Amino acid sequence: MIRFDNVYKTYKTGTDALRGVSFKVEDGEFVFIIGKSGSGKSTIIKLMTCEERPTQGSVYIDHFPIFRMPRTLVPVLRRHIGMIFQDFRLIESKNIFENIAFAGEIVGMPRKKLIQTVDIVLSVVGLRNKATAFPQELSGGEQQRVAIARAMVNDPKLILADEPTGNLDPLTSEAIMALLEEINRNGTTVVICTHDSNLVDRMKKRVIEIADGYIVRDEKDSGYTCEADVPPEQCEEL
Amino acid sequence: MSIRTLANSVREGFQGILRHPLVTIASVTTILLMLLLMSVFVVFSADARYIMKNVGQQPPIELYMKLDGTEEERAAVSNYLTTDTDHVLYFQMADPEENYNEFKTNLGSSSSILEGFDYNQYLPYTFHIQLVDPSFADEVVMHLEAFPGVNKVMQERQVMVFLTQATTWVNAGTASAFLVLFLISLFIISNMVRISVYSRATEITIMKYVGATNAYIRLPFIIEGAIVGLVSALCAWGITYFAYSRIYDSLMAQVEPGSFYAILPIQSLSNGILLVCAFCGILIGAFGSGVSVRKYIQV
Numbered sequence: 001m002i003r004f005d006n007v008y009k010t011y012k013t014g015t016d017a018l019r020g021v022s023f024k025v026e027d028g029e030f031v032f033i034i035g036k037s038g039s040g041k042s043t044i045i046k047l048m049t050c051e052e053r054p055t056q057g058s059v060y061i062d063h064f065p066i067f068r069m070p071r072t073l074v075p076v077l078r079r080h081i082g083m084i085f086q087d088f089r090l091i092e093s094k095n096i097f098e099n100i101a102f103a104g105e106i107v108g109m110p111r112k113k114l115i116q117t118v119d120i121v122l123s124v125v126g127l128r129n130k131a132t133a134f135p136q137e138l139s140g141g142e143q144q145r146v147a148i149a150r151a152m153v154n155d156p157k158l159i160l161a162d163e164p165t166g167n168l169d170p171l172t173s174e175a176i177m178a179l180l181e182e183i184n185r186n187g188t189t190v191v192i193c194t195h196d197s198n199l200v201d202r203m204k205k206r207v208i209e210i211a212d213g214y215i216v217r218d219e220k221d222s223g224y225t226c227e228a229d230v231p232p233e234q235c236e237e238l
Numbered sequence: 239m240s241i242r243t244l245a246n247s248v249r250e251g252f253q254g255i256l257r258h259p260l261v262t263i264a265s266v267t268t269i270l271l272m273l274l275l276m277s278v279f280v281v282f283s284a285d286a287r288y289i290m291k292n293v294g295q296q297p298p299i300e301l302y303m304k305l306d307g308t309e310e311e312r313a314a315v316s317n318y319l320t321t322d323t324d325h326v327l328y329f330q331m332a333d334p335e336e337n338y339n340e341f342k343t344n345l346g347s348s349s350s351i352l353e354g355f356d357y358n359q360y361l362p363y364t365f366h367i368q369l370v371d372p373s374f375a376d377e378v379v380m381h382l383e384a385f386p387g388v389n390k391v392m393q394e395r396q397v398m399v400f401l402t403q404a405t406t407w408v409n410a411g412t413a414s415a416f417l418v419l420f421l422i423s424l425f426i427i428s429n430m431v432r433i434s435v436y437s438r439a440t441e442i443t444i445m446k447y448v449g450a451t452n453a454y455i456r457l458p459f460i461i462e463g464a465i466v467g468l469v470s471a472l473c474a475w476g477i478t479y480f481a482y483s484r485i486y487d488s489l490m491a492q493v494e495p496g497s498f499y500a501i502l503p504i505q506s507l508s509n510g511i512l513l514v515c516a517f518c519g520i521l522i523g524a525f526g527s528g529v530s531v532r533k534y535i536q537v
Contacts, residue, residue, distance in 0.1 A: 049447065072452075079449030091441050103448040108240055154448070 001027045001158060001189045002048065007057035009043050009213075017043040019213040020057070025191060027157075030184045032200050033193045034224060035210035041193040044210070045162050048191070049081060050074045062157065079107050082151025082188075086163035088143040090135040096122070096146050097131040103153045121149040125179060141172030148179055159183065161192040165199060173199060197224035243454065251461030254434045261430045266470045268426045269522055272419035273474035273515045279412035280514055281482055285501045286405045292500070299375065300392040301365040301382055311387025312363055318381070319367060325374045326367060334361040362389060420522065427466070427526030428533075431459050435535060442535060452535075459531040460524050467523025471515035478511055479504060 002025040009018040017040045025031050033041050046052040047059050050066055059067040066077060090099050097118055104114040122128045125145040135143055144164060151159055161180065165173035177199050184190045194200060200207060201223035209217035255262050303312060312331070319329040332340070338357035342349040369375060379391045435442065445455050483504045493499055 075446075075449040075451045077449075078447060083447040089440060089444050089447075091444065102444070105242070105246065106445060106448055106450040106454060108243065111242065150448070 001025050001029070001062060002191070003058075003060040004044070004047075005058040005060075007047065007054045007059060009040075009047065009052065010055045016213050018047075018054075021210075021213070021215055022057075023208055023215060023218055025189060028184070028187050028189055030181065030190045030203075030205045031192070032203075032205055032207045033191065033210060034195070034200060034207060036195075039210040040213045041210055042162060045160050045191075045193055048158075048160060049083065050077060079154055080156050080158065082148075082154070082156040082159040084144070084147050084151050084159065084161035084164045086166035088135070088140075088147045088167075090143055090146055090150075092135050095132050095134050096127065096138070099135065099146060100150045100153050103150050107154055109154075117153055118149075121152045124152065124182075125149045139172075140168050141175060144168060144172075144176050145179065148176070148183070152183065156188065158189045158191070161190070161194075163194055164192060165194065165196050170198065177203060200224040244457075247454075247457040247461050250458035251465055254438075254458060254462040255465055257437060258430070258433055261433055262466060265423075265426050265430045265466045265523075266473065268419070268423045269467055269470035269519055270473050270477075272416060272423055272522070273471055273519055274477060275412060275415050275419060276518060277474055277478040277511050277515060279408065279416075280511055281478065281507060282408050283405060284507055284510070288502050289499060299365075299367040299369070299379060299382075301367060302389045302392070303363040303365075304387050304389045305359070305362050307363060307387035307389075311385065315365060315382065315385050315388065318385070319365065322378075322381075325370055325378050327370045329365055329367040332364045332366065334358050334363065337361045337364055423522055424526045424529070427463055427523060428530040430466070431463065431527050431530040434459060434462065435531060455535055456528065456531045459527045463523035463525075463527025464520045465523070467519035467521070468516060469519075470523070471512075471519030474515045474519070475508075475512045478515075479508060482507065 002023075004021050004023050007018050007021045008016070010016050021040070021044070033044055035041050043052065047054055047067075048061060050069060054067050057067070058065060061077065062080070064077075069077060091102065094102065100118045100121060101114055104117060109117065118131075119128070122131055125148055127142060127145055127149065130138065130142065130146075135146065138146065144167075147164075148159075159180070164180070165176055168176060173196060180190050180192070181203070204221045204223065206220045207217065207222040207224070208215060301315065303315070316329075316331060319326050334357045338352070338355065338361055341361075342352050345352065367378070369378060375393055379393060382388060382391050442455055486501060486504055489501060
């Protein structure tokens with residue numbers, strides 16, 4: 001599904017965000033990308049959505065070389081990726097139904113199908129009774145579930161989540177992660193950037209750890225803390 | 239693009255206009271000023287062409303005899319005009335008394351100032367001549383000027399020359415002012431769009447992440463600009479219609495509608511002005527927004 005081959009990214013300011021990062025994510029995997037602030041986690045997400053281009057190296061999504069993708073094709077790529085953010089990014093002037101339908105309207109989904117799809121995803125996230133409510137009337141957890149519903153509406157193969165539980169209490173975070181796990185069980189690849197050590201430890205999924213632009217750890221069924229085979233000095237930095 | 243997408247964009251365009259009413263008013267006013275200037279140019283050009291066409295079809299020639307001209311000299315001119323039917327369509331001689339009476343009629347209520355005026359001493363005999371073809375004007379004038387007792391021969395061609403020159407100057411001035419106002423309009427629209435883009439930044443970001451194309455994101459802003467342009471155009475047309483009607487009524491109160499100097503009635507100009515204003519207004523609004531939104535939305 002995702003392949004990074006020796007990817008370097010240096011921003012115009014001269015900051016080296018990634019220094020020779022290589023990894024693969026298979027179809028249907030659930031992966032946490034962890035690391036302290038400024039380690040390069042968000043850059044990885046930005047490279048996957050073509051918001052940024054690598055300075056060097058190759059990035060593939062579904063075997064497609066997106067690192068040299070023409071700008072005009074970027075929207076097509078993004079229609080196959082569901083994005084979830086820490087701050088939910090819902091449109092306050094639209095109600096919940098409209099916020100979710102918005103993603104389908106953009107890709108030109110027929111009205112009838114759109115109504116059905118929105119109804120289904122609202123049921124999946126458990127907010128069918130809130131369709132006419134506005135974002136400000138919902139709790140943080142509910143808003144994040146709306147964001148997940150919106151990410152699902154175009155039936156993406158990949159969901160990218162940047163700190164999806166950053167603004168939520170532990171209990172709500174658990175519920176959100178359970179929802180993402182459920183989506184993953186149905187075949188969608190899920191990549192999550194997070195600081196939430198409890199969740200990562202509890203879920204025991206694959207963990208890719210970034211420090212100073214390098215991958216310092218890539219372990220299956222791992223937790224937030226380092227396993228025995230990682231050098232202690234790298235663990236101490238986290 | 240589906241009809242639903244277009245309908246959504248139109249709705250968003252209207253919402254954008256209502257979201258920042260003061261900015262919208264500033265944009266409408268600027269484009270309105272530019273279109274008003276253009277309307278004046280269109281009206282002036284149309285009237286100038288109309289007068290030139292009328293004058294050009296049958297340019298009248300006015301011949302003034304010298305005050306001390308003799309009966310024989312007038313007869314010679316009259317004979318020439320009678321015999322030269324190849325060039326002269328029609329002529330009429332007026333004696334000083336007839337000219338005096340016409341002068342008095344033209345003065346209307348102020349004609350009392352001419353009481354006791356010795357017209358025989360100050361007003362000459364005149365000939366009003368119309369030609370078969372306006373292209374004969376120079377040749378006929380040259381012949382007439384050679385007759386003894388002829389003081390001067392006036393051609394309406396001079397009016398045409400004046401109108402042509404005036405039109406050129408007005409056109410040049412209008413074009414310069416139009417260009418300046420066009421740039422100001424673009425600047426104002428650019429700001430309008432920038433404010434609109436900032437107020438919808440979250441929405442635009444989300445649109446980008448869910449795969450909206452550049453065209454999809456830009457369309458509401460372009461429609462917003464086009465609506466502002468159209469509203470400006472309608473205002474400009476309304477003001478021009480009202481102002482020109484008043485000017486027409488005022489001017490034509492002293493001029494016969496069939497006269498060479500008659501200007502076009504508003505009914506003849508109305509549709510043309512509306513079309514030109516609407517076309518230019520929408521073009522400026524849409525173009526200004528399109529260029530600006532391209533600059534501010536890095537998709």
